[in-house]
Amino acid sequence: MIQPAEIFPLRVFLVRIFFLYSLLAPLSVQSQFKHKLFTSNMMVEVKFNYGFIYAHHLELEIFNSHLPAFEINLQQETFGKHKWERAYAYPLIGVSFWYSGLGKSPYLGSAYAIYPFINFPLYRRNSFLMTFRFGLGIGYLTKKFDRISNYKNLVIGSHLNAAVNLTFEIRYRLNQRLTISGGFGLQHFSNGSLKLPNYGLNFPLANVGLAYRLARENNFIGDRFIAPTDPFEAIVKHSVEFNFGAAIGSKNMQAILKQNFLVYHIYENTFFPVSRKSKVGFGLDLSYDGSHVAILESRGVDVSNKTKILRPGINAAYELGLSKLSLIFNLGCYLGGQEKSNGPLYEKISFQYNISKHIFANVMLKVHFGRADYIGWGFGYRFVHLYGKKSLK
Numbered sequence: 001m002i003q004p005a006e007i008f009p010l011r012v013f014l015v016r017i018f019f020l021y022s023l024l025a026p027l028s029v030q031s032q033f034k035h036k037l038f039t040s041n042m043m044v045e046v047k048f049n050y051g052f053i054y055a056h057h058l059e060l061e062i063f064n065s066h067l068p069a070f071e072i073n074l075q076q077e078t079f080g081k082h083k084w085e086r087a088y089a090y091p092l093i094g095v096s097f098w099y100s101g102l103g104k105s106p107y108l109g110s111a112y113a114i115y116p117f118i119n120f121p122l123y124r125r126n127s128f129l130m131t132f133r134f135g136l137g138i139g140y141l142t143k144k145f146d147r148i149s150n151y152k153n154l155v156i157g158s159h160l161n162a163a164v165n166l167t168f169e170i171r172y173r174l175n176q177r178l179t180i181s182g183g184f185g186l187q188h189f190s191n192g193s194l195k196l197p198n199y200g201l202n203f204p205l206a207n208v209g210l211a212y213r214l215a216r217e218n219n220f221i222g223d224r225f226i227a228p229t230d231p232f233e234a235i236v237k238h239s240v241e242f243n244f245g246a247a248i249g250s251k252n253m254q255a256i257l258k259q260n261f262l263v264y265h266i267y268e269n270t271f272f273p274v275s276r277k278s279k280v281g282f283g284l285d286l287s288y289d290g291s292h293v294a295i296l297e298s299r300g301v302d303v304s305n306k307t308k309i310l311r312p313g314i315n316a317a318y319e320l321g322l323s324k325l326s327l328i329f330n331l332g333c334y335l336g337g338q339e340k341s342n343g344p345l346y347e348k349i350s351f352q353y354n355i356s357k358h359i360f361a362n363v364m365l366k367v368h369f370g371r372a373d374y375i376g377w378g379f380g381y382r383f384v385h386l387y388g389k390k391s392l393k
Contacts, residue, residue: 041218043094043179043211045073049187051205053103059154060199063108069100069187069205075119079218084323087276092119096135096165098187100203107153109143111189111201113163118322127173132166136351139163139189145197157195157252162375164188167207179211192365192375195252200372238388241279243269243352245380247364251291251373257298261290263374265364269317269328277321283330285313285348287366289374292339303338311337313346326352342368358382 049069055061075094078085085091098113115137123130139161145153167185174180185207190200249263265287271279292309303309315332330348334340350364360380366373 041077041079042214043073043075043077044214045075045179045181045209045211047071047073047181047207047209049100049205049207051187051203054202054204056202057199062152063103063105063155065103065105067100067103067203069098069203071096071098073097073117073209073211075117075211077217082323084277084321088322089121089124091121092131092133093117094119096137098163098165100187102201107143107150108155108201109141111139111141113137113139113165113187113189115139115163115165117165119169129171129173131169131171133169133185135163135165135167137163141189141201154197155199155201156189156191157197158191161189161191164190169207171211176217177213179213181207181209181211183207190372192372193251194375196254196256198372239273239384239386241271241273241281241382241384243271243360243380243382245269245360245362245378247362247376247378249364249366249374249376251289253291253294257291257294259291259294261294263290263366263376264288265366265376265378269319269330271317271319279319279321281317281319283315283317283332285311285315285330285332287311287313289339292337295341296339301338308338311339315346315348319352324354326354328352342373345369346373352380354382 047070049071050066051069052066053060053063055064073094073096075092077092078090080086080090093116095114095116098111098115100111102108102111115135117133117135119131119133121129121131141156141159141161143150143153144159145151145155145157165185165187167183169181169183171179171181183206185205187203187205188200191198245267247265247267249265251261251263253259253261265285267283267285269281269283271281273279288310293303293306296303296309312335313332314335315330318329320327328348328350330350332346332348334344334346345368347367348364349367350362352360352362354360358381360382362376362378362380364376364378366376
């Protein structure tokens with residue numbers, strides 16, 4: 001028969017194990033949390049900006065004034081977790097919260113913006129870093145054009161706008177936690193002519209900032225962790241990519257023509273890769289803008305044959321790839337079209353996201369000499385043709 005004295009040591013042992021586990025479990029959870037924070041390379045940054053409203057049209061001279069602006073950035077220093085991070089020399093990515101009182105103008109009100117951004121390193125040496133930051137998001141202006149109550153605001157016709165930020169920065173790391181920065185750039189607000197008027201707001205700004213790292217740095221992952229070549233790169237010599245897409249946009253021209261109009265746009269881009277990041281090529285366009293009929297008729301021009309307002313075009317194309325997301329620039333020339341008030345040249349800026357191997361979504365801004373014409377949304381089909389083989393000898 002087992003005596004109680006023989007059971008007691010086992011009972012004491014189990015109690016001690018439970019007590020030790022209760023002490024170590026919270027430490028384990030905390031350690032896992034710190035590990036996630038450690039690997040994220042997260043930083044919080046505050047910036048002070050000072051600049052002025054640039055009057056790029058005569059009607060905007062009354063708004064030409066100096067102004068301060070403030071921003072808070074939550075950003076991450078990449079360390080090679082994804083292949084594109086190494087290709088771009090480990091950029092900073094994050095989101096910015098931006099605010100300005102716009103010089104206390106009674107017609108413009110205040111401006112708020114939130115936009116994701118990517119900060120590309122241009123030059124790195126020890127603790128010194130020179131970068132270029134590009135951000136694109138949503139802006140909100142508290143006051144807009146109103147033909148009765150705010151008729152002097154010919155800048156913006158809507159509260160919601162696209163917010164674009166372009167900034168050159170110099171960053172210097174003081175220690176493991178703190179980094180100071182300074183630079184100059186441009187903040188832009190525009191609704192892409194979704195609602196007129198739409199001259200847009202431009203703010204050239206100088207800035208200073210201070211960033212605080214939330215945990216110790218996760219060092220860069222070395223090249224040995226990434227395959228030196230893409231699949232089939234060792235045997236395939238060349239490739240060409242074809243993108244076929246269609247987009248539809250809207251133009252609110254109530255202030256001028258008392259109507260809203262739709263714009264239909266189809267296009268094709270042919271790209272040839274020149275590096276892991278870039279592709280160059282050419283493109284073809286065909287667009288139908290319903291507002292051109294109303295514009296021509298207002299001038300007394302007969303537009304009974306609406307095919308005459310079709311605008312074919314040819315362009316040079318450039319693509320900058322970031323994993324599944326691409327930034328595409330097109331600079332082109334119209335080959336026809338009865339309405340010619342915008343001139344023969346056009347530009348397109350597009351964001352393309354590859355949903356699958358062949359299907360992509362696209363948002364496009366059509367521009368004439370820096371003036372937004374419309375924003376188009378659409379989908380497309382892409383495929384890559386591989387040709388030529390490297391010699392195995």
